[in-house]
Amino acid sequence: MATEITPDLAEQVLAAQPFAQHVGTKITEFAEGTATLVIPIRPELGQQFGYVHGGVLSYAADNAITFAAGSLxxxxxxxxxxTITYLRPARGTRLRAHATVTGSTRRQAVVGCQIYAESDDAEAVLCAVAQGNARAVERELG
Incomplete structure (x- = not known):
């Protein structure tokens, strides 16, 4: 039986993920069919050219997709x-991954995700897009 997920439970699930804590992920939006995660950009998340590492962008897409699916x-x-497509290098003060369910059944959901690099003094830059799916599993939260 599926455990209904509320915004409070979503925050608890995120807090229980050691990697999410490592990168500083926060949920800023959680509603039916959608989720937004924000990650502060800091030097430790970079690659050799000073941009955010693609693995961090992939993590953001993966988690945002799963949280959006979990809302349903x-x-x-x-x-x-x-799948993820990198459009532009990510730099700024934070990443914002916004995911929206595009279709679902009782057991699975297909989700689109856009990842933006943001700064307080500049317009957000779309740096990656992803599409994925998540499935309900027969396992209780640990």
């Missing part, structure tokens, strides 16, 4: 897979 499928979801 319940708390017991895992990513089934996703």
């Amino acid at each position: 499928l319940g708390a017991n979801v895992l990513t089934g897979g996703f």
Whole structure:
């Protein structure tokens, strides 16, 4: 049976993820069919040219996709897979990954995600887009 996921439970699930804590991920939006995650950009998340490493962008897409799907499928979801396209290098003060469910059944959801690099003094830059799916699983949260 699926565990209904509320914004408070979504924050608890995120807080229980050591990697999310490592990169400083926060949920800033969680509603039916959508989720937004924000990650502060800092030097430790960079690659050799000073931009945010692609692995961090992939993590942001993966987690945003799963949280958006979980808003419809319940708390017991895992990513089934996703593809990501990097459009521009990411730099600024924070990443914002916004995911929206485009279609779902009782057990799976297809989700689109846009990842923006933001600064307080500049317009947000779309740096990556992703599409993926998540599936409900028969496992209780640990």
